[in-house]
Amino acid sequence: MFERRWGRKNVGMTTDAAMSDPAHDPDPDPALPLDPLDRLAALYPEFIAAAPPTWRTDLGPAAGPIEVPAGTVLFDEGTPCRGFPLVLDGAVRVARGAPQGRAIELYRVSPGEICIVSSACLFGETPLTAHGITLAPTRLLLLSPPLFMAWNAHEPFRRHVFGQFAGRMSDLILLAEAVAFQRLDQRLASALLGRGTTLHVTHQQLADELGTVREMVTRLLKRFEQSGWVSLGRERIVIVDAAALRQMSAWR
Numbered sequence: 001m002f003e004r005r006w007g008r009k010n011v012g013m014t015t016d017a018a019m020s021d022p023a024h025d026p027d028p029d030p031a032l033p034l035d036p037l038d039r040l041a042a043l044y045p046e047f048i049a050a051a052p053p054t055w056r057t058d059l060g061p062a063a064g065p066i067e068v069p070a071g072t073v074l075f076d077e078g079t080p081c082r083g084f085p086l087v088l089d090g091a092v093r094v095a096r097g098a099p100q101g102r103a104i105e106l107y108r109v110s111p112g113e114i115c116i117v118s119s120a121c122l123f124g125e126t127p128l129t130a131h132g133i134t135l136a137p138t139r140l141l142l143l144s145p146p147l148f149m150a151w152n153a154h155e156p157f158r159r160h161v162f163g164q165f166a167g168r169m170s171d172l173i174l175l176a177e178a179v180a181f182q183r184l185d186q187r188l189a190s191a192l193l194g195r196g197t198t199l200h201v202t203h204q205q206l207a208d209e210l211g212t213v214r215e216m217v218t219r220l221l222k223r224f225e226q227s228g229w230v231s232l233g234r235e236r237i238v239i240v241d242a243a244a245l246r247q248m249s250a251w252r
Contacts, residue, residue: 001188004061014228015106015226016144017109017206032050033080036064036065036088036141037056037059039128040086040088040095040141040252043087043088043111043112044086046160047086047114047157047160047164049151049156050154050156050157051151051157052157053152055151056251058147058150058151059141059143059147063141063142063143063144063146063147064140064142065088065136065138065139065140065141066139066140066141066142067137067139068137068138069134069137070090070134070135070136070137070138071133071134072133072134072138073131073132073133074092074133074134075118075126075128075131075132076125076131077096077128077130077131078127078128079127079128079130080121080128081122081125081127081128081145081178082142082145083118083142083143083144083145084115084118084122084142084143084145084148085109085118085140085142085143086114086121086140086141086142086143087109087110087113087138087139087140088111088139088140088141089111089138089139090111090134090135090136090137090138090139090140091108091109091110091111091134091135091136091138092108092109092115092132092133092134092138093105093108093132093133093134093135093208094106094107094108094109094115094117094130094131094132095130095132095133095208096129096130096131097131097149097211098213103131103208103211104208104209104210104211105208105209105210105211106130106175107159107168107172108135109132110123113167114161114164114168115132116164116165116168116169117129117130117132117234119148119165120165121148121163122145122148123152144208145247150217179208182249183222184210184212184216184220185223186248186249186250187249188206188210188217188220188221188224189224189229189245189246189248189249190245190249191206191209191210192230192237192245193242193246193249196239197238197239197242198236198237198238198239199236199237199238199239200235200236201235201236201237202235203217203218203221203226204217206221213218221237224245225243227241228240228241228244229241229244229245230245231249234250237249
């Protein structure tokens with residue numbers, strides 16, 4: 001999944017779509033342990049409880065941690081999966097499409113969450129079907145493909161991974177339904193909700209989340225502003241009328 005040549009200092013590829021998202025705090029949570037394996041156990045308690053008892057020894061130094069800055073392309077479509085990531089800090093945006101072109105966001109991997117694109121690739125021994133870009137400075141551990149498959153021979157671990165896989169698939173089905181049956185203005189209204197009253201986000205980032213172009217998002221946001229629903233600023237959107245946005249997102 002990850003190119004080993006990056007090591008820990010690779011700057012990677014930065015685009016407007018991959019700039020740091022303020023919704024994800026890049027600073028490590030001081031309430032969590034600093035030791036990578038202790039932090040892993042705190043963030044992924046069910047995952048570790050299902051892992052083989054030898055998990056600490058199995059991981060060893062080869063698993064990392066790997067540290068990359070915001071905007072790093074961690075993996076790309078059509079390439080072999082280099083391992084199964086476990087995010088300790090930061091966040092990864094997983095999307096389908098070209099990293100520097102039009103794409104649709106499938107989901108995000110935050111600390112404590114798993115990447116189903118990676119697991120599907122490893123289980124099926126197939127190339128990756130999406131790309132991943134860090135939204136913030138990110139630290140992670142990486143299970144090598146042989147280790148991931150060896151752990152899956154342990155039934156509790158295998159059941160846990162498939163359970164997480166099923167949960168993510170449900171989210172993707174909802175996304176496919178929204179793309180197929182909802183208008184773009186509905187999806188944009190929904191994307192603006194649940195993120196606080198002030199969003200520090202660019203029009204390009206919203207376009208990437210929705211799988212459209214920036215010009216369409218800008219046009220709709222200006223319409224929302226004219227309706228008194230939002231107030232627009234430089235890389236900032238203030239929610240003025242959340243009720244109106246909710247009504248728009250639920251309109252049929």
